[in-house]
Amino acid sequence: MTEAQAQSRIEELTRQINYHNHLYYQEDTIEISDFEFDQLLEELIRLESEFPQFLTPESPSQRVGGTITKEFETANHEYRMLSLGNTYSEEELLAFDERVAKGLEHRNYEYFCEMKFDGVAISLVYENGRLVRAVTRGDGTKGDVVTENIKTIRNIPLHIKGENVPEKFEVRGEIFLPRKEFDKINAEREAAGDPLLANPRNAASGTVKMQDSSIVAKRRLNCYFYQLLGDNIGVENHDQAIKLIESWGFNVSQTYTKCSSIKEVFEYIEKWREKRLELPLDTDGVVLKVNNYDQREELGFTAKIPRWAIAYKYKAESSESRLLSITYQVGRTGAITPVANLSPVHLAGTTVKRASLHNANEILRLGLHEGDAVLVEKGGEIIPKITGVVESKRAEGAQPIQYIDYCPECGTALERKEGEAKHFCPNTKSCPPQVLGKIEHFLHKRAMDIDSLGTERIKTLIDQGYIKNPADLYTLQDKADELLGLEMSQDQYEKSDDGILYISLNKALFALTEGIALSAINKFLEKHAELELEAILEKFLEFIRATNKKTAQNTGTIKRLIKELEEVKLPKMEEFLPVPLVLHQFLGHWVDMDKLIKVSMHQSTVHQIMLRLNLPLTTEVEDRIKKLKANTFQEGVISNMMEGIASSKSQPFEKVLFALGIRNIGENTAQLLAKHFKSLDNIQKATSDQLLEVNGVGETLVNSIFDYFADEDNQKIIQELKSHGLNFELAESETKLESNALEGMKILASGKLQHFKRDEIIDFVESHGGQYVKSVSKALTFIIEGEDMGPSKKEKAEKLGVKLISEEEFLQIAGKNQNT
Numbered sequence: 001m002t003e004a005q006a007q008s009r010i011e012e013l014t015r016q017i018n019y020h021n022h023l024y025y026q027e028d029t030i031e032i033s034d035f036e037f038d039q040l041l042e043e044l045i046r047l048e049s050e051f052p053q054f055l056t057p058e059s060p061s062q063r064v065g066g067t068i069t070k071e072f073e074t075a076n077h078e079y080r081m082l083s084l085g086n087t088y089s090e091e092e093l094l095a096f097d098e099r100v101a102k103g104l105e106h107r108n109y110e111y112f113c114e115m116k117f118d119g120v121a122i123s124l125v126y127e128n129g130r131l132v133r134a135v136t137r138g139d140g141t142k143g144d145v146v147t148e149n150i151k152t153i154r155n156i157p158l159h160i161k162g163e164n165v166p167e168k169f170e171v172r173g174e175i176f177l178p179r180k181e182f183d184k185i186n187a188e189r190e191a192a193g194d195p196l197l198a199n200p201r202n203a204a205s206g207t208v209k210m211q212d213s214s215i216v217a218k219r220r221l222n223c224y225f226y227q228l229l230g231d232n233i234g235v236e237n238h239d240q241a242i243k244l245i246e247s248w249g250f251n252v253s254q255t256y257t258k259c260s261s262i263k264e265v266f267e268y269i270e271k272w273r274e275k276r277l278e279l280p281l282d283t284d285g286v287v288l289k290v291n292n293y294d295q296r297e298e299l300g301f302t303a304k305i306p307r308w309a310i311a312y313k314y315k316a317e318s319s320e321s322r323l324l325s326i327t328y329q330v331g332r333t334g335a336i337t338p339v340a341n342l343s344p345v346h347l348a349g350t351t352v353k354r355a356s357l358h359n360a361n362e363i364l365r366l367g368l369h370e371g372d373a374v375l376v377e378k379g380g381e382i383i384p385k386i387t388g389v390v391e392s393k394r395a396e397g398a399q400p401i402q403y404i405d406y407c408p409e410c411g412t413a414l415e416r417k418e419g420e421a422k423h424f425c426p427n428t429k430s431c432p433p434q435v436l437g438k439i440e441h442f443l444h445k446r447a448m449d450i451d452s453l454g455t456e457r458i459k460t461l462i463d464q465g466y467i468k469n470p471a472d473l474y475t476l477q478d479k480a481d482e483l484l485g486l487e488m489s490q491d492q493y494e495k496s497d498d499g500i501l502y503i504s505l506n507k508a509l510f511a512l513t514e515g516i517a518l519s520a521i522n523k524f525l526e527k528h529a530e531l532e533l534e535a536i537l538e539k540f541l542e543f544i545r546a547t548n549k550k551t552a553q554n555t556g557t558i559k560r561l562i563k564e565l566e567e568v569k570l571p572k573m574e575e576f577l578p579v580p581l582v583l584h585q586f587l588g589h590w591v592d593m594d595k596l597i598k599v600s601m602h603q604s605t606v607h608q609i610m611l612r613l614n615l616p617l618t619t620e621v622e623d624r625i626k627k628l629k630a631n632t633f634q635e636g637v638i639s640n641m642m643e644g645i646a647s648s649k650s651q652p653f654e655k656v657l658f659a660l661g662i663r664n665i666g667e668n669t670a671q672l673l674a675k676h677f678k679s680l681d682n683i684q685k686a687t688s689d690q691l692l693e694v695n696g697v698g699e700t701l702v703n704s705i706f707d708y709f710a711d712e713d714n715q716k717i718i719q720e721l722k723s724h725g726l727n728f729e730l731a732e733s734e735t736k737l738e739s740n741a742l743e744g745m746k747i748l749a750s751g752k753l754q755h756f757k758r759d760e761i762i763d764f765v766e767s768h769g770g771q772y773v774k775s776v777s778k779a780l781t782f783i784i785e786g787e788d789m790g791p792s793k794k795e796k797a798e799k800l801g802v803k804l805i806s807e808e809e810f811l812q813i814a815g816k817n818q819n820t
């Protein structure tokens with residue numbers, strides 16, 4: 001490489017790394033994996049050491065990647081917060097160990113090994129046992145002060161009690177969002193139609209930097225601590241420091257260990273390679289640190305990293321697979337996500353058969369062609385991903401993947417808004433998954449609260465034409481008879497491109513054999529998931545012989561199936577068999593294959609096909625066919641459903657208003673609007689000025705309200721719901737005040753109360769003419785101090801001079817004697 005080439009490559013790498021650093025630290029999103037990022041950085045470091053004339057202090061190789069934001073106060077770190085060197089290879093780890101030995105001039109040292117937690121670094125400063133400041137890493141020298149946000153994390157101690165607590169010290173740790181919380185947040189976001197968070201790390205990072213601490217509190221962040229700093233701490237080794245902070249009440253992950261040689265470090269790395277996937281948070285490697293502080297000092301630092309520690313990062317496992325097909329999933333908001341169906345490969349402890357492709361751009365970026373050999377990666381923390389195509393293995397004449405133009409669920413032409421990566425199905429009213437989204441919202445616990453209808457059942461009712469909108473739910477009562485025996489068709493059926501019905505292999509094999517349990521068949525299939533369909537069927541013959549149940553008869557049926565599968569030449573689908581072929585094994589006497597194929601094209605369940613064929617069956621054949629069917633609606637379920645639907649009619653108006661799913665009307669806004677306008681008719685009649693009078697209503701909301709009422713279909717649904725007796729007005733009791741005792745007062749309650757549950761106090765305050773306020777501010781008349789009131793709230797209240805009163809005093813003010 002010439003000097004000029006090196007210079008321009010260094011510039012290019014610098015530009016790219018700065019770009020990805022910005023995305024990662026400021027925007028909390030990523031476009032490339034950590035591995036790809038680390039490779040760029042490694043290349044830069046290599047070139048800079050070969051061509052030191054181009055190395056500048058501003059190079060990303062010399063600086064910690066983050067910066068500070070403008071929204072917070074900043075504070076300087078007393079001890080710089082550095083990055084860590086990292087490696088993905090064992091040779092480099094050995095080389096690191098050699099450097100340590102050389103630096104110390106002996107091998108008499110230990111390593112302290114911990115998991116590398118994938119979150120956000122935080123520094124907490126304590127003085128006289130009190131948390132005084134929480135600061136982000138920022139640019140390593142100074143960071144954002146986010147104390148209020150950090151105080152909402154439950155297990156961060158605000159006061160330290162204990163012996164020998166130094167007057168001043170600093171602890172560092174990693175804030176993270178437990179994976180479960182992350183999944184929960186994303187499920188809620190999906191249901192609300194909000195964009196999904198990319199991964200738990202980015203979510204944690206974004207949360208720490210939020211302006212509103214009350215939202216931070218809801219996110220359930222957590223923190224693991226791994227470092228103690230300060231003068232005269234009185235310990236010589238890191239393991240002692242960790243034990244010390246543990247005894248002071250800091251949350252320390254119990255995954256650490258001490259190793260007396262690099263060989264033991266390798267054992268630790270192997271021990272955790274898969275086990276870490278069971279931890280409640282994402283981890284991306286192992287950090288090893290020289291345990292003794294004097295030795296650390298001897299080794300020192302470079303500009304960016306300590307010489308006494310390094311991170312070994314687990315490389316995402318990668319395997320080659322084949323692209324079988326692409327399924328286009330339609331989300332509840334109409335967003336299309338292409339998913340690659342792959343020939344099964346074993347990766348990171350699981351069998352992978354699918355990988356997300358995100359959107360059309362990703363397919364273009366990869367240059368995917370039909371049937372391509374692809375590289376699949378799974379790091380445990382991420383869903384499997386296609387990272388590349390093996391072009392040399394591409395079949396001659398293979399065509400590039402054509403993205404779909406029409407919605408696979410409803411056939412509507414797809415749209416793509418400018419600047420958005422995803423395609424959308426604009427048919428919000430009758431596209432089945434979108435209808436499902438609406439109905440699920442309607443049924444939600446905080447809306448109409450009908451819990452006897454799970455997703456599967458709703459889907460079935462939509463698919464089979466029983467409900468198209470929420471109002472249809474209230475007509476089900478009249479169809480209870482028809483619902484009995486209805487098949488829940490979701491998972492076990494598929495349709496081929498030309499509409500032939502397929503059934504999952506496990507159900508087919510279960511029905512085709514006698515005396516073998518479905519669970520045994522499932523186990524068998526799991527074991528052989530990596531085989532192709534024909535090979536599985538051959539293996540199944542062996543399996544039948546081994547179980548020794550009705551062997552002759554069972555093998556006979558399967559052999560006939562294999563033969564017909566070859567002859568009939570229907571499209572092949574992994575893990576599924578054509579329903580006509582399976583039925584042919586039972587009905588061969590009565591119906592020929594062509595007719596079975598034809599009928600199956602128009603139906604979506606075995607139940608429906610059998611209704612169409614209307615054959616006189618023997619009990620034996622009937623039993624076989626029953627084994628094929630999916631779960632059906634049973635009597636108990638139906639009566640539960642009917643009960644839930646009937647009792648939902650008494651849900652109060654604000655719940656009904658929320659249930660309608662008017663865009664931008666959340667639960668709180670629905671309450672406010674209901675209280676203010678008292679009926680849906682009044683809301684519909686309201687002018688934009690009248691709407692804007694309501695606290696929290698803005699232009700966007702006004703527009704969505706107008707849009708909603710302008711739509712004739714919505715008007716029809718409202719009329720129908722009214723005719724079924726739902727509440728479209730505030731009940732008498734809700735509009736009447738119990739007293740005016742709290743008029744003009746702004747009130748907040750904090751901590752646990754004796755006489756009220758969370759929501760009850762709000763209702764109580766309002767029914768006595770007061771206003772309930774959700775955050776501490778100067779405007780409050782007083783705060784009701786319950787048991788265990790949060791110390792940060794209390795501190796803030798004291799600072800603002802807001803009066804705190806007891807629950808008893810409050811009851812007196814409200815004119816309620818607590819004994820009544």
Ligand SMILES: NC(=O)c1ccc[n+]([C@@H]2O[C@H](COP(=O)([O-])OP(=O)(O)OC[C@H]3O[C@@H](n4cnc5c(N)ncnc54)[C@H](O)[C@@H]3O)[C@@H](O)[C@H]2O)c1
Pocket residue numbers: 020021023024025030031032033034035037038064065082083084086114115116117118119120121122137173174226287311
């Ligand atoms: N994908 C992208 O676009 C992109 C962009 C920028 C950075 N990154 C990734 O982010 C990382 C950037 O490195 P960095 O400078 O933030 O450092 P780093 O994350 O590699 O290492 C330092 C950090 O590790 C954390 N850590 C977790 N567990 C620890 C433990 N037990 N002991 C000590 N520290 C622990 C601390 O927060 C510390 O600040 C790299 O891994 C890089 O791959 C990715």
Ligand SMILES: [Zn+2]
Pocket residue numbers: 330407408409410411412425426427431432
């Ligand atoms: Zn659609």
